Amino acid sequence: MSTASKQKMKAASIRLDDELDDTSTNVPSPPRTAPGQLMGLQGRVLNQQREIEELREALASAKSTGTSVEIPLDMLIEVPGRRRFLTSDQQTELRENLRSNRLVHPISVRPLDDGKFEIVSGHNRVDQYRALGRDKIRAVPEVTTAEEAAASAFFANLMQSELSDYEKFKGFKDMQERHPGMSQAAIAQSAGVRENVLTMLLSFGSLPSAAHKMLDERPDLIGANAAYALAGLTKEGKNDAVVQAIERLARGEIDQSQAVRMAKESGSKPKAKAVQTLKIRAGRATYCDLRISNKTLRIDFQSEEEAARVHAAVQSLLEIEAKNKQA
Incomplete structure (x- = not known):
């Protein structure tokens, strides 16, 4: 057989990738009919339910033995009002600590009827685990009512001196x-x-x-x-x-x-001092009333004539006092 004939036969035997029989991998194709898709969905739900039950059993065992168990972060639920406030610096410090060290204090959770887990304490640790790209965190169970869980979360935070x-x-x-x-x-x-x-x-x-x-x-x-x-x-x-x-x-x-x-x-005015009133007497009769209030001095005479007569004397006295101030 000539070389050209051999090349033709070889070329005829070559097939494209999408023409190859992929029987070696044996990957099943997804169901295309409605009943098939429903059966596939039911299978996944059953698997999830099985995983939840296994996790619940592990938590129950952890409670009795005083140990912890790893819980997926996407199964955790946060209740508003339980989180302890951390500054941005404190959050960074916690994140870097968890990046380099194992979790010393597991979070505490309460199992819910829908298969999720309510965070009782440890919200900030959960946040930083998410920030670090982790998908699970160690937890211990709190088998309590919602009210007991809220009280437990508050008292756990209350014990923190920095709260x-x-x-x-x-x-x-x-x-x-x-x-x-x-x-x-x-x-x-x-x-x-x-x-x-x-x-x-x-x-x-x-x-x-x-x-x-x-x-x-x-x-x-x-x-x-x-x-x-x-x-x-x-x-x-x-x-x-x-x-x-x-x-x-x-x-x-x-x-x-x-x-x-x-x-x-703010907005408060200084209290006015009480007005001091003195009566100057000439025997038993009142000669004048002398009133002093803060920077004000007032003299009330019994008659205009007496006020006019004393006016010159008072003016002279005040002028003398003014000259003394200049000296």
């Missing part, structure tokens, strides 16, 4: 709203704080709404002592003065004690 007074106020306010029949004394006792401390913390609630907006962004802007004083001024009708003082505080122009003093003194 601001404003964040403590929000936690106690939430507790009051969830337990309207619970007295302030009972709430203080349950939290392990003195009642007068709780009173000062709750005074944040009497501040103007504009002040709350600033505090939501910067919870550490003022402490409970300043809040208590400013709340008292707010009740006196000095809302604008309180807001202006907190705005200057936020700009770093004054400190907390100066803010309270500024709001207190």
Whole structure:
């Protein structure tokens, strides 16, 4: 056979990639009919349910043994109001710590009926795990009711020394709203704080709404002592003065004690001194009345003639005093 004939036969045997039988990979094609697609979906749902049940069993085992289990981040649900505020610097510090070190304190979660898990504590750790591109985090279970979970989250944050007074106020306010029949004394006792401390913390609630907006962004802007004083001024009708003082505080122009003093003194006029009245007598009769008020001296005589007569003497005395001032 000639070389040309061999080349023709070889060329005829060459096939394109999409013409090749891909029987070696044996990959099933997705179902195209509605019943087939439904069966495929049911299979995936069953797999997810199986994974959820396995995770629940692992959590139950972790609770009994005091260990933790890894939970996918996309199965975690956050409840508003439980997050502890961190500054941008604190967030960066936490992220870099978690980047280089293992998680020392697992987050705590509450299993929900829909297969998700409610974060009880550890919201900031979850945030930084997401920022680091991780898909799972170690957790311990809290088998509690929603109210118990909220209280547990608050008290866990309350134990943090760096928690601001404003964040403590929000936690106690939430507790009051969830337990309207619970007295302030009972709430203080349950939290392990003195009642007068709780009173000062709750005074944040009497501040103007504009002040709350600033505090939501910067919870550490003022402490409970300043809040208590400013709340008292707010009740006196000095809302604008309180807001202006907190705005200057936020700009770093004054400190907390100066803010309270500024709001207190704003719009207030110095009290006028009481008028001093003296009666100059000629025997039993009144010769004149002498009144002194701040920088004013007034003499009231019994008659115009007497006032005119004394006028020259008073003028002469004042001129002598003026010359003495110049000397």
